[in-house]
Amino acid sequence: MSVKLSDVIRSIETVAPKNLAEDWDNVGLQVGASKQVIERILITLDVTVDVVAEAVDKKADLIIAHHPFIFNGLKTLSADYQKGQIITQLIKNDIALYVAHTNLDKAENGLNDYLAHLLGLKSIQTLDPSDPKSYFKLVVYAPAEATDKIIDVFGKNGAGSIGDYDYCTYRSSGIGTFRPLQGANPFIGEVDAITSVDEDRIEAIVPEELLKQLILQLKKNHPYEEMAYDIIPLENGKFINQNGLGKIGRLENPLKSQDFIDHVKKILNLPSLRGAGVIPETIRRVALCSGSGADMIGLAKAKKADVLITGDLKHHDGQRALENNFWVLDAGHFGTEKCVAECFKAIIKAGLKENCPEMIIAEASKDFIINY
Ligand SMILES: [Zn+2]
Structure with a gap:
């Protein structure tokens, strides 16, 4: 099964949004492009020469790591140095690298x-x-015949997810008015005439990290030229989030x-x-x-x-x-974090379901500290 890298990233960041990461941290996509197609993922705690060699050997197109490989102060990509060799290998073999670190620790x-x-x-x-997660109430106004479609877009983009329930929305009916001005191309009504329309007010809770994508999708699917919507900050995160x-x-x-x-x-x-x-x-x-x-x-x-x-x-x-x-x-640092591979696997599987690419836990991911 293959998916876009952006879908893999979304499955992780729905659980561990980047804004949870500490200020000193460096998380997210470090090598590769989000439009890349991913068929096989290698998951590791650290990125090392051996882990990259394993990724090449096993034909992985993505390495997911917990510890940032590019952290700070990277001054050269020269292959005379090990960091440069690793990045060269990744790029030569078209292998992307994604990191979720303190955002995954804290999520x-x-x-x-x-x-x-x-x-x-x-x-x-x-x-x-x-770090309470930020939630918003998104309210969209739409002609009644478009309500089901709007609810579908809400649900498909993660709005209205509460515990073991999704597609949790509320609608109320009323009358909306508007006047299309010169240059407008109205779906209903005529230029310069005030129009009244039976509209629904559709609302749902949405976490901050999904808000932008949701609004983009709603605008694509909403029948009106100008979608009317409200974004209302909520205090729920302080109480329901851990x-x-x-x-x-x-x-x-x-x-x-x-x-x-x-x-x-x-x-x-x-x-x-x-x-x-x-x-x-x-x-x-x-x-x-x-x-x-x-x-x-x-x-x-x-x-x-x-x-x-x-x-x-x-x-x-x-x-x-x-x-x-x-x-x-x-x-041990490794002892308490080696389970991150299984943790990533579970998160990605839950997010991508039947579209999940093959996932392999890196055998070359080892403890740097050795007891003799
Ligand atoms: Zn660590």
Whole structure:
């Protein structure tokens, strides 16, 4: 099955919009063109020489990565350097590269939710819900005979999606008036005459990142030369959205700390874990933050977690855990984020459904840190 790269991107950014990314981050399409046709995707945590070689070997036309390959300060594309070699290989082989990083970390149903579900947590909440998604109410006025078509455009472009329901719209009927001026080419009525028409007011909720595309599609399908519409900002995002850093949830059945260590090792397929601080006897509430989340120690403790699982723990993070009488487990940056490939797969599959191209998890995506 083949799709346009723009469709793959839309499936990801519906869940993880780019505006969720941290200011210092660099996400989105880094190599290639959004009109490119995609038949096979290779998914990886990092872009390395070996990952690109695997993409060439397996004839992938797109690499999706979590960590930005082009991050900042790229001053040369010369193939005398490894970054230049990688970009040269990508362009020579017509392979696009797309990145979703902190936007995927922070997105509701993104990487940290995936990790929380993997560990079997229940009643999952965001540890630091700092990024409410913006929602708008879009109101469109149309002649009654065009209402069904407008509702269809709303639904097909993601407006009116609430929980497990889509196509959620509301209509009310009234009378619209207008006067076509000189130069107009009216669908109904005549130039210089005030016309009254039976119209419907059709409204639906729409997330900010889908708004522009929705309005473009509505204008294409609306019968009037000038579509009348209102965009009304909503406060819903603050209440219904769970974007932000880290997750916290409870285990269905409390575990003794040693059993919890075994559980994490088994689920994340790790031979060992590092840890610091004070080990509680029983683990009920678990906080987590994929990658480098030691900064969350204080917040996890304040939210009454029994443990924080993260990666990249440094000496003084361990000291802070001890001083806070709190337990932190270091499952490694790679250990907490390698599941990003399965997470991307699930998001793209849910977005593209039967149009999904083939997706392969990169075997060459490996932990840079080795325990000898
Ligand atoms: Zn990371």
